Amino acid sequence: MADMSVAHTAGASKLxxxxxYGLLALVCLYYLMPLFVMxxxxxxxxxxxxxxxxxxxxxxxxxxxxxxxxxxACTGVQCEGLKGFFWxxxxxxxxxxxxxxxxxxxxxxxxxxxxxRGSDLVFGMLMIxxxxxxxxxxxxMAQTLGALGIANSTVGLVFVHxxxxxxxxxxxxxxxxxxIPDELVKAAKIDGAGFLRIFFSIILPLSVPIIVxxxxxxxxxxxxxxLFGVVFSSGDRQPITVALNNLVNTSTGVKEYNVDMAAAIIxxxxxxxxxxxxxxxxxxxxxxxxVKG
Amino acid sequence: MGALSIRxxxxxxxxxxxxxxxxxxxxxxxxxILVGPSGCGKSTLLSMIAGLDSVTSGxxxxxxxxxxxxxPKDRDIAMVFQSYALYPNMTVRENISFGLQIRKVPxxxxxxxxxxxxxTLQIGHLLDRKPSQLSGGQRQRVAMGRAISREPSLFLFDExxxxxxxxxxxxMRTEIKLLHQxxxxxxxxxxxDQIEAMTLGDKxxxxxxxxxxxxxxxxxxxxxxxxxxxxxxxxxPSMNFIPAKVEAVGGGYGVKLESxxxxxxxxxxxxxxxxxxxxxxxxxxxxxxxxxxxxSESRLGxxxxxxxxMPIRLTEPTGPDTMVLVPINGKDVVxxxxxxxxxxxxxxxxxxxxxxxxxxFDPASEQRIA
Numbered sequence: 236m237a238d239m240s241v242a243h244t245a246g247a248s249k250l251x252x253x254x255x256y257g258l259l260a261l262v263c264l265y266y267l268m269p270l271f272v273m274x275x276x277x278x279x280x281x282x283x284x285x286x287x288x289x290x291x292x293x294x295x296x297x298x299x300x301x302x303x304x305x306x307x308a309c310t311g312v313q314c315e316g317l318k319g320f321f322w323x324x325x326x327x328x329x330x331x332x333x334x335x336x337x338x339x340x341x342x343x344x345x346x347x348x349x350x351x352r353g354s355d356l357v358f359g360m361l362m363i364x365x366x367x368x369x370x371x372x373x374x375x376m377a378q379t380l381g382a383l384g385i386a387n388s389t390v391g392l393v394f395v396h397x398x399x400x401x402x403x404x405x406x407x408x409x410x411x412x413x414x415i416p417d418e419l420v421k422a423a424k425i426d427g428a429g430f431l432r433i434f435f436s437i438i439l440p441l442s443v444p445i446i447v448x449x450x451x452x453x454x455x456x457x458x459x460x461x462l463f464g465v466v467f468s469s470g471d472r473q474p475i476t477v478a479l480n481n482l483v484n485t486s487t488g489v490k491e492y493n494v495d496m497a498a499a500i501i502x503x504x505x506x507x508x509x510x511x512x513x514x515x516x517x518x519x520x521x522x523x524x525x526v527k528g
Numbered sequence: 529m530g531a532l533s534i535r536x537x538x539x540x541x542x543x544x545x546x547x548x549x550x551x552x553x554x555x556x557x558x559x560x561i562l563v564g565p566s567g568c569g570k571s572t573l574l575s576m577i578a579g580l581d582s583v584t585s586g587x588x589x590x591x592x593x594x595x596x597x598x599x600p601k602d603r604d605i606a607m608v609f610q611s612y613a614l615y616p617n618m619t620v621r622e623n624i625s626f627g628l629q630i631r632k633v634p635x636x637x638x639x640x641x642x643x644x645x646x647x648t649l650q651i652g653h654l655l656d657r658k659p660s661q662l663s664g665g666q667r668q669r670v671a672m673g674r675a676i677s678r679e680p681s682l683f684l685f686d687e688x689x690x691x692x693x694x695x696x697x698x699x700m701r702t703e704i705k706l707l708h709q710x711x712x713x714x715x716x717x718x719x720x721d722q723i724e725a726m727t728l729g730d731k732x733x734x735x736x737x738x739x740x741x742x743x744x745x746x747x748x749x750x751x752x753x754x755x756x757x758x759x760x761x762x763x764x765p766s767m768n769f770i771p772a773k774v775e776a777v778g779g780g781y782g783v784k785l786e787s788x789x790x791x792x793x794x795x796x797x798x799x800x801x802x803x804x805x806x807x808x809x810x811x812x813x814x815x816x817x818x819x820x821x822x823x824s825e826s827r828l829g830x831x832x833x834x835x836x837x838m839p840i841r842l843t844e845p846t847g848p849d850t851m852v853l854v855p856i857n858g859k860d861v862v863x864x865x866x867x868x869x870x871x872x873x874x875x876x877x878x879x880x881x882x883x884x885x886x887x888x889f890d891p892a893s894e895q896r897i898a
């Protein structure tokens with residue numbers, strides 16, 4: 236009787252496992268298909284694209300679409316590829332991510348470890364910031380940037396993304412710091428450490444996993460942003476997302492799908508890289524269990 | 529000069545009074561225990577002594593300074609937390625020297641202190657490890673090391689042993705007591721464990737619902753509890769409380785006890801005067817398990833000893849003693865009997881009551897009568 240039931244559950248779990256892996260494989264395939272199509276198309280020649288099957292592998296691997304996308308494709312009137320815009324994006328994404336993450340960490344620390352009168356209200360108002368759609372802030376932000384004299388500049392774009400991102404990063408850090416025992420801060424206070432010393436010597440070193448989360452989130456948001464980029468920058472200061480749009484929409488008779496695909500992959504590459512590199516640290520940070528005192 | 533004096537200290541949160549006028553005083557080198565059930569305010573009081581919580585009214589002095597408005601770092605204290613609160617990102621060495629570093633102690637001096645502390649607590653081999661690589665007992669030692677490194681004038685311990693398993697807890701208890709003997713620094717120690725309180729304290733403050741129920745030496749509190757709560761809280765197994773009528777007997781007064789088919793009236797000469805007013809009324813007769821034992825011939829005839837034959841409902845052997853449950857006045861009463869003399873449930877045995885330390889409470893007010 237007992238043996239039978241054991242055999243029965245073992246069989247059921249095997250079947251369950253099979254179904255789970257089957258489903259996972261299906262979902263995987265579904266999500267990887269577009270990437271596969273993009274990659275193979277970007278490596279084909281135009282003739283092959285016109286003639287062949289969408290799903291077929293390229294007959295010969297050609298990288299000239301990639302070179303063109305990077306170096307000489309036309310984005311409107313100029314034809315210098317994406318390279319300039321790529322570095323544009325890097326130049327404002329990096330400071331925007333770094334600054335908004337730092338502000339989030341600091342806010343989260345102040346809101347959890349140093350409760351002050353009305354700190355919950357402040358946190359509540361910051362939370363609302365997460366729900367404000369981009370479009371709503373466009374006009375007031377344009378006015379603010381104008382008043383500050385940083386309209387149409389990299390600094391301005393950094394400012395916009397920091398302001399918009401701070402609500403999210405604060406939420407991340409605040410929720411993470413709630414799980415850190417406040418006895419740590421009390422111990423440090425008795426040891427004689429002040430507000431800043433506790434933050435930099437104790438809290439920040441414990442924040443690696445949440446810093447990684449915040450960086451992934453912010454990098455993806457800011458790098459992929461189109462609306463703020465198109466509104467608050469112009470000409471050769473525009474981010475890569477805007478340039479990609481211009482590149483795809485600029486055609487001289489023939490639609491060069493292989494160049495479009497290569498350009499799209501180039502534009503997406505940095506976020507992919509961040510996920511691959513930082514994701515590893517993220518998991519490591521979670522499993523190290525270093526946070527438990 | 530007192531090491532710590534707490535005068536009429538109150539604390540309220542949002543109109544709720546957590547501490548209702550606490551008065552405590554200890555001398556230099558004394559070990560003060562704050563003990564009570566959870567929610568009695570003992571940890572809040574410790575936090576206020578540490579400066580982590582503000583004082584609503586009253587005065588706290590450490591040494592000869594009023595510290596009400598001093599920040600924790602200026603109070604000359606060190607604290608050991610329940611969770612140990614070691615800095616996870618620092619090695620043991622860095623944990624111990626963090627406070628010294630902030631106080632700008634020269635590096636050579638720091639190294640010397642860390643070495644001395646490590647020797648005292650035998651954690652020299654752990655200095656380069658991170659807290660996550662230590663066992664519970666080792667973390668406990670490091671937490672104490674961090675506290676003693678600064679040589680404060682007052683140590684605060686917040687339930688430091690409650691995260692350890694039973695065996696280790698007893699070991700560390702001994703170690704804390706030895707450490708106190710060697711260093712002679714005053715200690716305030718919060719616990720909910722009455723055995724820790726009895727074994728460690730020079731003075732014990734038993735707290736309940738934001739008030740000190742009794743403040744005294746362990747002996748005073750154990751032998752002379754001020755009220756029903758203190759009597760029941762201290763001691764394990766706890767004191768028996770038997771509802772009993774006061775009757776005149778042999779020129780004095782005593783309590784009437786019924787067990788099985790028999791009725792006994794035990795005279796209590798020590799409490800005669802105070803029981804007089806309660807004649808014919810019911811009181812709570814308090815007697816500790818170790819004061820009810822098997823019959824011993826050598827004590828027969830002494831006035832404070834009474835014997836009675838009682839039926840046994842249950843026995844619980846603990847090893848050194850056997851707890852015997854007998855019904856008296858409808859309550860199960862625990863007696864601590866030598867295993868060799870214990871009889872089986874269903875049988876009856878002669879028990880000897882030592883009434884010299886028995887106590888009496890008013891059932892309504894729960895205050896001590898005699």
